[in-house]
Each structure stands twice: as structure tokens, then as C-alpha cells.
Amino acid sequence: MTQYLLSMPHDSAEEPTMATMDPAELEAALAAAGAFLEELAASGALVFAGGLHPPSTAVTVDHTGDDLALTDGPYTQAPEYLGGFWVVEAPDRAAAVSWAAKASRALGARIEVRAFQEVPAQRPAV
Numbered sequence: 001m002t003q004y005l006l007s008m009p010h011d012s013a014e015e016p017t018m019a020t021m022d023p024a025e026l027e028a029a030l031a032a033a034g035a036f037l038e039e040l041a042a043s044g045a046l047v048f049a050g051g052l053h054p055p056s057t058a059v060t061v062d063h064t065g066d067d068l069a070l071t072d073g074p075y076t077q078a079p080e081y082l083g084g085f086w087v088v089e090a091p092d093r094a095a096a097v098s099w100a101a102k103a104s105r106a107l108g109a110r111i112e113v114r115a116f117q118e119v120p121a122q123r124p125a126v
Contacts, residue, residue, distance in 0.1 A: 002115050036103055037049060049084075100112075
């Protein structure tokens with residue numbers, strides 16, 4: 001089975017969080033997300049899931065040189081950012097896309113599907 005990242009982008013200009021949502025909208029969103037997550041877990045496809053705080057809360061760590069540098073905020077500026085994700089196991093891309101379609105329907109958002117890279121098999125010594 002291959003693992004896939006199903007990710008949900010957000011508009012960087014908005015930076016939505018649960019704390020800023022209308023309570024009724026939040027309740028409906030949590031119910032839809034919960035139902036999707038329950039179905040995903042019951043199927044055995046769920047590996048891990050999470051929601052992220054907006055990029056403005058990030059810290060970028062750079063210790064590539066002699067000194068440690070910490071910079072508040074995201075490393076890159078982009079029109080969209082990763083707001084939440086699921087890691088799923090699926091037999092193929094079509095199955096991963098099927099889960100993404102269910103997530104998109106439940107959450108009213110676009111979902112990107114990307115397979116994790118697999119470590120190449122070791123070549124026999126010659």
C-alpha cells in the first residue's frame with residue numbers, strides 16, 4: 001500500500017482558524033470533518049491527520065551555518081498555505097483520489113493528493 005498526503009489549502013489573505021469562525025459554521029464544519037474522519041478511520045486507511053495554525057504563527061529555524069537563526073513567520077510567502085492534512089494508505093492513486101473527493105465534499109474545500117516517495121530498493125552488490 002502506498003501512503004498519500006491529502007492536503008487542504010487555505011487562502012493566505014484570510015488565515016481562518018476555528019477561533020475566528022461563526023459558532024454555527026464551526027459546529028457544522030466539525031461535524032462534517034468528524035464524519036469524514038470516522039469513515040476514514042473505520043476503513044483502516046487513516047494513518048494520521050492534523051490541522052495547522054496559520055503561517056503567521058510559524059517560526060523558521062535556520063542552523064545551516066555556525067549560528068542558529070530564528071525568524072518569526074513562514075519561510076516563504078505564498079497565496080495559499082497548508083491548513084490541514086490526512087495521511088492515508090491506499091492501494092492506488094484512484095483510491096486516494098476517492099478519499100480526497102469525500103473530504104472535499106464534506107469540508108467544501110479543494111484537496112490536493114500526493115503520494116509519498118518510496119525508498120528505492122537496494123541494488124545487489126556486483
